[in-house]
Amino acid sequence: MKNTHKLVLAAALALSSVPAMARDTVSIVGSSTVYPFATVVAERFGRNTSFPTPKIESTGSGGGLKLFCQGVGTQHPDITNASRRMKQSEFELCKSNGVKDITEVQIGYDGLVVANSVKGPDLDITLRDLYLAMAKDVPNPNGTEELVANPYKTWKDVNPALPNIKIEVVGPPPTSGTRDSFNELGVEGGCKTFPWLKAMKGQDKSKYKSVCRSIREDGHYIEAGENDNLIIQKLESSPNILGVFGFSFLDQNRSIVKAVKIKGVSPNMETVGSGEYPMARSMYFYVKKAHVGVIPGIQEYVKEFTHDRAWGDEGYLADKGLIPSPKNERMKWADNAKSLGSMTGKEFE
Amino acid sequence: MSVTTEQVRKTLARRYRAEKRFKFFGICAISIGLLALLLLFTDIIGKGYRAFYEYSVSLQITFDPETLGIDDPRDPEQLQYGNYEGVVRNALQARFPGVEEREDKRALSALVSTAAGYRLRAMLEESPELLGQTRTLWLQLNDDADMYMKTSEAKRETARLSDRQQAWMQELEQGNEVRAGFNHSLFTRGDSREPEQAGILGAILGSLFTMLVTLALSFPIGVAAAVYLEEFAPKNRFTDFIEVNINNLAAVPSIIFGLLGLAVFIGLFGMPRSVPLVGGLVLTLMTLPTIIISSRAAIKAVPPSIRQAAMGLGASKMQVVLQFVLPLALPGMLTGGIIGMAQALGETAPLLMIGMVAFIVELPTGALDAATVLPVQVFLWASSPEQSFVTMTSAAIMVLMTFLITMNTLAVVMRKRLERRW
Numbered sequence: 154m155k156n157t158h159k160l161v162l163a164a165a166l167a168l169s170s171v172p173a174m175a176r177d178t179v180s181i182v183g184s185s186t187v188y189p190f191a192t193v194v195a196e197r198f199g200r201n202t203s204f205p206t207p208k209i210e211s212t213g214s215g216g217g218l219k220l221f222c223q224g225v226g227t228q229h230p231d232i233t234n235a236s237r238r239m240k241q242s243e244f245e246l247c248k249s250n251g252v253k254d255i256t257e258v259q260i261g262y263d264g265l266v267v268a269n270s271v272k273g274p275d276l277d278i279t280l281r282d283l284y285l286a287m288a289k290d291v292p293n294p295n296g297t298e299e300l301v302a303n304p305y306k307t308w309k310d311v312n313p314a315l316p317n318i319k320i321e322v323v324g325p326p327p328t329s330g331t332r333d334s335f336n337e338l339g340v341e342g343g344c345k346t347f348p349w350l351k352a353m354k355g356q357d358k359s360k361y362k363s364v365c366r367s368i369r370e371d372g373h374y375i376e377a378g379e380n381d382n383l384i385i386q387k388l389e390s391s392p393n394i395l396g397v398f399g400f401s402f403l404d405q406n407r408s409i410v411k412a413v414k415i416k417g418v419s420p421n422m423e424t425v426g427s428g429e430y431p432m433a434r435s436m437y438f439y440v441k442k443a444h445v446g447v448i449p450g451i452q453e454y455v456k457e458f459t460h461d462r463a464w465g466d467e468g469y470l471a472d473k474g475l476i477p478s479p480k481n482e483r484m485k486w487a488d489n490a491k492s493l494g495s496m497t498g499k500e501f502e
Numbered sequence: 503m504s505v506t507t508e509q510v511r512k513t514l515a516r517r518y519r520a521e522k523r524f525k526f527f528g529i530c531a532i533s534i535g536l537l538a539l540l541l542l543f544t545d546i547i548g549k550g551y552r553a554f555y556e557y558s559v560s561l562q563i564t565f566d567p568e569t570l571g572i573d574d575p576r577d578p579e580q581l582q583y584g585n586y587e588g589v590v591r592n593a594l595q596a597r598f599p600g601v602e603e604r605e606d607k608r609a610l611s612a613l614v615s616t617a618a619g620y621r622l623r624a625m626l627e628e629s630p631e632l633l634g635q636t637r638t639l640w641l642q643l644n645d646d647a648d649m650y651m652k653t654s655e656a657k658r659e660t661a662r663l664s665d666r667q668q669a670w671m672q673e674l675e676q677g678n679e680v681r682a683g684f685n686h687s688l689f690t691r692g693d694s695r696e697p698e699q700a701g702i703l704g705a706i707l708g709s710l711f712t713m714l715v716t717l718a719l720s721f722p723i724g725v726a727a728a729v730y731l732e733e734f735a736p737k738n739r740f741t742d743f744i745e746v747n748i749n750n751l752a753a754v755p756s757i758i759f760g761l762l763g764l765a766v767f768i769g770l771f772g773m774p775r776s777v778p779l780v781g782g783l784v785l786t787l788m789t790l791p792t793i794i795i796s797s798r799a800a801i802k803a804v805p806p807s808i809r810q811a812a813m814g815l816g817a818s819k820m821q822v823v824l825q826f827v828l829p830l831a832l833p834g835m836l837t838g839g840i841i842g843m844a845q846a847l848g849e850t851a852p853l854l855m856i857g858m859v860a861f862i863v864e865l866p867t868g869a870l871d872a873a874t875v876l877p878v879q880v881f882l883w884a885s886s887p888e889q890s891f892v893t894m895t896s897a898a899i900m901v902l903m904t905f906l907i908t909m910n911t912l913a914v915v916m917r918k919r920l921e922r923r924w
Contacts, residue, residue, distance in 0.1 A: 176774070178872065180775070182857075185885070188861070189695065189886065189887060191861075192695045192861040193695045195861065195863070196694055196695055196696075196861075196863055199863055199864070200620060201582070201583075202582075203582070205864060206862075206863040206864055208776060208860050208861070208862055208872045209860055209861040210775070210776065210857050210859060210860040210861075211859055211860070211861070211882070212857075212859075228768075228772060228774065228775075379885065380884055380885050381885065381887065382884065382885065382886075382887075382892060399887075401887045402887045404887070405662070405887040405888055405889060406887070406889065407662070408659075408661065408662060467608075472612075473695070473887075474887065
């Protein structure tokens with residue numbers, strides 16, 4: 154009997170005292186949008202240096218920042234990727250957990266595209282068309298300043314210049330970061346073109362958000378899973394349906410789908426990089442400075458990422474669909490990455 | 503003729519018809535099931551078989567010290583930073599003279615996989631005397647070129663290669679300078695972002711370690727719990743409560759076990775993320791109820807007469823359990839165990855929480871190395887933009903299915919072989 158007690162005690166001790174294990178691999182978490190790019194860098198880095206290949210988890214931007222801000226120590230990740238900028242609240246969370254010095258690096262852009270099958274019609278729409286076609290509530294078509302449930306059934310209803318095909322758009326579900334961007338950059342972008350809706354932003358911000366960022370739920374917007382490949386397959390089989398996904402998927406599937414132009418601008422490396430194409434978001438990664446020098450390879454990984462052979466105009470990331478930032482911006486961020494400049498908190502102003 | 507016989511005769515035809523109908527419904531049900539299975543398999547195999555072979559191109563590679571920037575191939579530093587891609591580029595340009603434009607040169611060297619460079623490095627490391635020599639080598643094609651070769655002639659226009667690249671590929675094909683071979687990297691490598699270099703060995707090993715941890719924990723614990731509950735526990739409200747809870751646990755969505763694992767194993771005990779040990783622990787929690795329930799059923803199936811006979815001969819309760827009940831119930835328990843393992847093998851949701859949905863290139867060597875598992879690999883590849891990953895995804899599903907079918911067949915065979923009927 155006594156022996157059993159001792160055994161149980163020993164087992165309990167052994168379990169509870171598993172040490173926070175020393176780690177020699179860089180641990181990266183964060184956005185699934187940045188994942189395809191960060192993994193390419195990590196793989197090259199692992200092969201071309203003596204460091205082990207960093208481990209990259211795809212947790213989503215928010216999830217990644219939460220993990221990242223949990224504290225300093227080898228059980229916490231060293232770098233987090235994000236398809237949006239860190240929020241003030243997240244910065245505060247980091248600080249309160251002792252993660253005080255964070256280096257921010259902007260990687261480049263990811264364009265958001267609306268596309269259809271190469272067999273479908275060539276389309277050229279404006280953000281306002283997109284808003285009117287996609288939003289839950291839209292301004293009354295008779296021109297008065299009131300909101301009505303979205304009455305539009307075909308693209309021709311929205312804008313007489315567009316073909317008479319049913320509005321059907323396949324896109325990501327609300328849990329996806331891509332959907333957030335679509336709401337903010339696409340739908341809200343079109344919403345803002347109505348002066349009285351724009352004015353609402355100053356008066357009643359939450360109402361403005363609910364009007365300008367909500368998507369209709371009457372079957373004209375079809376939620377596909379998180380898997381963008383499924384959207385591509387859907388477009389291939391039905392030429393009149395439009396789809397929403399990231400630029401890299403367009404780049405990889407140009408034989409199957411083509412982009413819808415927004416105000417005459419089609420998304421490509423130049424138009425997205427220059428900001429001429431309106432639906433683009435910048436991507437970032439954040440480095441925990443306290444881990445530099447403790448976990449081997451962090452600085453070297455950052456150096457590889459910010460090298461022109463990776464994120465430059467003709468770098469290998471561009472081959473994977475990353476849209477590089479303009480050269481002077483890249484140089485600025487690369488300098489910041491090299492000197493490991495800390496975020497001050499002024500970034501949020 | 504009596505009245506009864508008369509009645510029977512009247513209804514006989516109807517009863518036969520009813521039986522035929524009943525049989526027909528049964529056959530229909532099975533056919534629908536089989537059809538669905540057939541559909542699934544044709545779709546997956548139709549997409550996936552192409553991932554099992556790959557094309558490579560024959561090139562005259564000169565290990566030119568000047569291009570490589572290596573004068574002493576025994577110096578690891580120099581080997582590390584050698585310009586191997588330059589050597590491949592030179593070989594391609596020698597094969598296609600007259601390609602001058604920078605863009606065209608880029609397009610030309612894009613035909614060969616970056617794996618070629620790593621291979622040359624490994625070759626040079628192994629036999630330093632190669633420096634300065636020329637060899638004819640079969641080098642892996644890049645995924646786009648590989649896909650081009652795999653598509654049928656009619657559909658080739660839609661390939662991701664430019665017209666110029668397609669013309670080069672055609673020239674190579676006509677000169678028999680490309681050939682198909684077994685895709686070795688699929689079974690010998692970890693994950694990669696280049697489809698032609700990606701493999702599932704890392705995920706297979708991760709699954710193996712996770713399953714070993716799960717099996718080592720859940721089977722003994724499950725069997726012990728079942729034996730105690732069936733043979734020793736008093737029947738009262740408390741044990742009823744436990745029974746209800748075990749059945750309940752079997753129906754809990756698996757993601758909840760993941761959350762629990764995150765809070766307890768990683769949060770409280772400070773275990774590292776993404777390792778098969780934690781994955782195995784979480785899946786143990788998930789498979790325990792399955793094993794307990796099936797083990798209890800197996801123990802119940804042992805006839806009481808055997809227990810009574812043993813006891814009558816003077817065996818103690820423990821002797822009865824260990825020497826008679828357990829051996830007789832073991833086949834049923836093992837079957838339950840295998841089915842539980844098969845369930846755990848196909849699980850992704852709880853692993854999401856504990857960080858096993860990750861890009862891991864290096865092959866894990868133990869339960870404490872970061873790893874991913876087969877179904878997670880399927881998920882990761884399915885969401886990659888490259889077209890080749892679509893076929894890779896199906897190939898990974900085929901491998902996963904093979905494991906599942908093997909395990910389930912094993913369970914059926916064991917039941918047939920070892921089961922005793924009384």
